[in-house]
Amino acid sequence: MKNGFRNFLIVIITICGTWYIIQYAGLGLNLKGIRSAGSKLYLSEKDKSSDADNINIDKELVLVNSEHGLGKYYKPESLTIPDISFANGVSQEEKHVAGIIERPLEELVDAAKRDGVILFGNSGYRSYKSQENTYSNRVKSQGEKLADAYVAKPGFSEHQTGLCIDITNQDKNIIKGTKEANWLAENCYKFGFIIRYPYGKxxxxxxxxxxxxxxxxxxxxxxxxxxxxxxxxxYLGK
Ligand SMILES: [Zn+2]
Known part of the structure; x- marks a missing residue:
């Protein structure tokens, strides 16, 4: 009876132990499985985003034109509002620029001021979404042909890079020959900027x-x- 009871206990303990080991090991495997699936998902999402959206990004030398576009989800790093004056009515989004150009832009605007030229920010960063809205509104009001002549298709506006900004003057009218246009053409390179769409090009x-x-x-x-x-x-040979 005593031996029988001891054998019975041994069998129970063995069964419980085996069950516990199977469960524990199984749980361990499951957790490991979930973790690796999780990180794989994260990595593949990340890879996907860098493949699709950052393929053309080479920091400040990225080329965006009608043939070289940005991905739908591309957003510049560290968007920030520079410490400059903005023209009236500029949207909150368009006050932003990529972090890399914040200081150079502020220095440019300060230097112009010292030369008696007052510059205002007019339109910096524009998201894919807002370019999409601008483009589709223009198509609705003027048709596709005119829209294509004046508005970049979403993904093909340099403003999505955050590396450029439209500057304006007090009259909101910078045209060829104004002192603001002349000052920019003569001096902006000193701060790392170019007139991106020069005359006759x-x-x-x-x-x-x-x-x-x-x-x-x-x-x-x-x-x-x-x-x-x-x-x-x-410059880029393209
Ligand atoms: Zn522009």
Whole structure:
């Protein structure tokens, strides 16, 4: 009876132990499985996003034009509002620029001021979504042909990079020959910016002369582009 009871206990303990080990090991495997599935998902999402959205990104030298677009989800790193004056009616989103151009832009605006030229920010970063809205509104009001002539398709506006900004003056009218346009053309390279769509270069840039649209490319590239009177497309050999 005593032995029988002891054997009975041994059998019970063995069964419970085996059950416990199977459960524990199984749970362990499950947890491990979940963890690896989780990190795989995270990595693949991340990889997907960098493949699809960041493929053209080479920091300040990224080329965005009608042939080189950005992904739908591309958003510049550390978007920030620079400490400059903005024209009336500028949206909160458009006050933002990529963090990398914040200081150079502030320095540019300060230097212009010292020369008696007052510049205002007019439109910096524009998200894919807002470009999509602008484009589709223009298509509705003027038709696709006119919309295509004046508005970049979503993903193909340089403003999505956060590396450029449209500058304006007190009259909200920077055109060829104004002192603000002249100052920008002569000086913006010193701060790492270029006039992205220069006069007479539409056949290369695809865009009419825009004396107000300045684009950050870094000081070395900006000086080279300025001194040689070329475009970003030519500088990059594209
Ligand atoms: Zn612009």
């Amino acid at each position: 539409k056949s290369i840039t695809g865009i009419e002369y825009e004396p107000w649209h300045i684009r950050y490319v870094g000081k070395n590239a900006a000086k080279y582009i300025h001194d040689n009177e070329i475009t970003l497309e030519e």
